[in-house]
Amino acid sequence: MLRRNRLKHRVISIGIIVLVTIFYNEFLVYEVQKLKWTMRECSECVKILLVADPQILGEKYENYFGSWIARWDSDRYLEKTFSRALKFSQPHVIAFLGDLMDEGHIANAEDFEKYKRRLDSIFSMPDDIMKIYLPGDNDIGGENDRVSPNIHKRFNFAYTQPDTLVYKTVTFFKVNRLTRTMPEAPKDAFLNDYAERNTTNVILSHVPLLFTPGSFVQNVIKELSPQVIFTAHEHKAMQISLDTATDQLSDVWILSPYETLLYQLRMDVGDIHEIQIPTCSYRMGTPHMGYGLAYIGIDFSIC
Template sequence: MRINRFRRFSKSKIYVGFWLISALSFIIYNEILSYYFRSSNWYNLKCLNRADCTKLLLVADPQIIGNNEEILHFLTPISIFDSDMYLKKTYFHAYNFVQPDIVIFLGDLMDEAHTATDQEFFQYVRRIFNIFLDHGSFLEHVRHIWLPGDNDIGGEDTLVTANKIKRFEGAFSQPDIISVKNITFLKINKLTRSIPVYKKDRSFFSTNQIFVGLSHVPLMYKPSTFVDKVINKMLPHLLFTAHEHKSMILSTDPLHHHEFHIVPVTPDNNQVFKYTLGETDMYEILIPTCSYRMGTTNIGFGYGIIERNELHFTVLWSPSRFHQLGSYLVLVSLFIVCSLFIKCWLCNKCTYC
């Protein structure tokens, strides 16, 4: 009798140990190793002369979760914690991989800022800083450029108001024209239809200074009279945009810009895209979302270097959080099914005996 009990106890320990080891293995892989494995497939862009080279890390549509609009509201604290941690981990790996000179945030930093009270807004801002600016000494050497999106100041589901613009600019105060080395960044706001005033005359084919337009809402991808005005007035060599939660590269003739050539960028066709700026075409690069909450598994950060007038660009794709959470669900389901099966088998065995 004691022997049978000992055997059952030993088998129970083995069973529990197996599932504990399985759960621990899943957690270690999903929460640590998967990020290193994914980053091992990233393309490392090389500068020929570091003094002439500017490294860019591009962050689009993090849309940190707000306090009020989750469908399963009681799960909001868990959703916020998981989403914020995912953003922090993926950004940490991208940041350390790139070692950027400039980090550009292309808007939609917060999901509910356009409907938030002032108190909620500044709570969201503190979370943004905690996720993206918690990198110690690196911050002293890195410029950050911040753009508002429709979820930050309105413009899509709600109206843009002076108060929303004022509080965003108060939290992320900087000019609309920013020059670093040989690059001039121009912050374009399609939501308010505003273009920074650059008074000096220039030619598109002059590349002593590279002009890079930054906009949350795509421009060439969605032609309009405003887009024509931007192109004709500003003649940017390059545009970085977001909003669509996917990545692609558009090119067009800078003088006529009636026809556009589109190259989709996905994990399956990712590569290093190389372009000479100011030679033939104008380029617009859409940056994918870095948040897994946007309904896509193609999540990542843009990575580019500009050296003189040469652009190299790639996407640093992140692991799919949906796949990670799905693996946890499968593991829990298997544990429940196996436990029920063993319990039923033991009950039938005892009844038979």
């Protein structure tokens, strides 16, 4: 009898531990993480929520027994984290920096539409927020294979919008290093005229630019005169600064996942800042995931 009671108590204890673990991992952990987030009060700022490399799972590579559970769990994680980030940040603009799908570049038309419906369901957003979509190599190819013109056109048709978008005093340029294309430069995009015009030029690119400049990147910087660049692809958070006077990198550092302070960067001192945004998916093989939140203010700084 004593042994039976001990076994019963052990089973109950294990059951309680399992239930507490499930509750923490499925519900409480998201609320705990929110307590670590930092927010800035700025009524005149343009707030930008940056989403990088969600890479929702497809059905060709993930075709093992029970793979539907992996897709469901990954989608659920993305939906839970994004909805909380959206509610917390209340952004004016949401920029998706590419690699929306894991198998977009190999998907047929039917699968592509299915993946897009999943994305729309995961990343549910109010209509009054500006959305910007960039293709990544997993969406249209370009890393280990060539970019397919038809696949590229399909993505652009699904997310129809111009390559230059303006929100208040911020101009966004969509640059595609995979296809080596960029929008035409505005006639008034001069580096030394920002303060007078009270404008900010922002480049959005899936593939990082400043680490490996080359002729294409040099032309992008010359023509578009950005103050800040947001990129993705590497699945980690980094900040890189280019001194335009010397054309040399002046600062490179990894943003610590254990610090929650806002980083403030001046944009009127002749430097161009590139901020790499980490993946928001736990499926990318990196221990640190997240979203980016930028405040572009009238004081010519970005946080």
